[in-house]
Amino acid sequence: MTVEANLRNRICDLYASYAACLDDGRYGEWPEFFTPDAWYRVVPRENYDQGLPLSTLSLKGKGMMKDRIYGIESTIFHAPYYQRHIIGLPIISIDENSVIRCEVNYSIFRVKRDFSAEIYSIGKYIDCVHVLENDLKFSEKFCVFDNDIIPNSLIYPI
């Protein structure tokens, strides 16, 4: 509740830029939002709430992230689709080790060519943010999604 206004604005910018990167399809830039050894995890809420380790996607370090992007852009065959993130108001706190913790609800819509828009993923980002050479980077990003049923498949990062 007592996060300084400037940091708060920078975190809002971080989320807006993150969404724009993915929604614009600039996947090559996506790993740059993370610290070198960050953990990116997409996990169903059911598993997260029970502390179960199984994740839909779990990438540790920028190397794995770049590999995933290479896979998406060069090896996975899939029907292309657009994503659109609407990210809510963040809850920001700073823990005793000066780690910035952010929780924020998200909704992601998907549009496939010649189809109507549909709800793609609904959930909450549970993130840790570090200041790295004056830039904000995610050191942990858990995408905890509510919808057990993933429509079709999860290709691009969310």
Place this chain on the structure above:
Amino acid sequence: MTVEANLRNRICDLYASYAACLDDGRYGEWPEFFTPDAWYRVVPRENYDQGLPLSTLSLKGKGMMKDRIYGIESTIFHAPYYQRHIIGLPIISIDENSVIRCEVNYSIFRVKRDFSAEIYSIGKYIDCVHVLENDLKFSEKFCVFDNDIIPNSLIYPI
């Protein structure tokens, strides 16, 4: 338009915390977002716009709110579901009696076990906020929803 930045940030935090409380299913904490004699009302837009008193839900005072939560958790039989609030940017003003008035659009998605996410409620919060012992509390919270058709039923607060 001239609301001081710190108050504005605190109100954004209030909405984010309110959403997190409900989306996490911490219903026992929900009445604590209100002043002791607050009015919580869920009302269709059609009725609200015409000044009609009929509400889908109308709770006056924290006693009624606690009773509702007791009902939800202990007596109503219903299929469990998750809620997820995405709350927009608030319009904040302060009236001549120093009451803080907030209007903010919301979308709420619902996920039932083994089903896809669906749009649950779409509308606007029309709220009054009071400063109570340095905390912000809702003294009035009207959830004015656009969708005449409520999918299934309204169990948890929105």
Place this chain on the structure above:
Amino acid sequence: MTVEANLRNRICDLYASYAACLDDGRYGEWPEFFTPDAWYRVVPRENYDQGLPLSTLSLKGKGMMKDRIYGIESTIFHAPYYQRHIIGLPIISIDENSVIRCEVNYSIFRVKRDFSAEIYSIGKYIDCVHVLENDLKFSEKFCVFDNDIIPNSLIYPI
């Protein structure tokens, strides 16, 4: 990334007020969000990304906007519907000519009488904002929508 906090808050207010104007159905006030010779354009993402000029709607100047509103309120026969905008976190920058540029994701839901809510339009506002006599006005507002398929028709501004 270095936009001053006060300007940032005013831009958030601009978007919140814009959404409220349309969602409340106060269409007569809508042209007042623009500079006299502003360009309002609704364009599919497919066309926008390729630099193609064809737009779903293209209005240049407040005169055309007022004419459109007159058409909506007085001449077009259509089933009435509600709109509800949920606008995300904006990315704001100021270019070398002191023009404020804003990009922000939006989701718009539609409710027709006696139907459930549905996703109406999903996309991004790509806007230029000018300070006109101390008020913020859009000098350019491009609504770039992802969904190729517009459900039914586009009557009201988005």
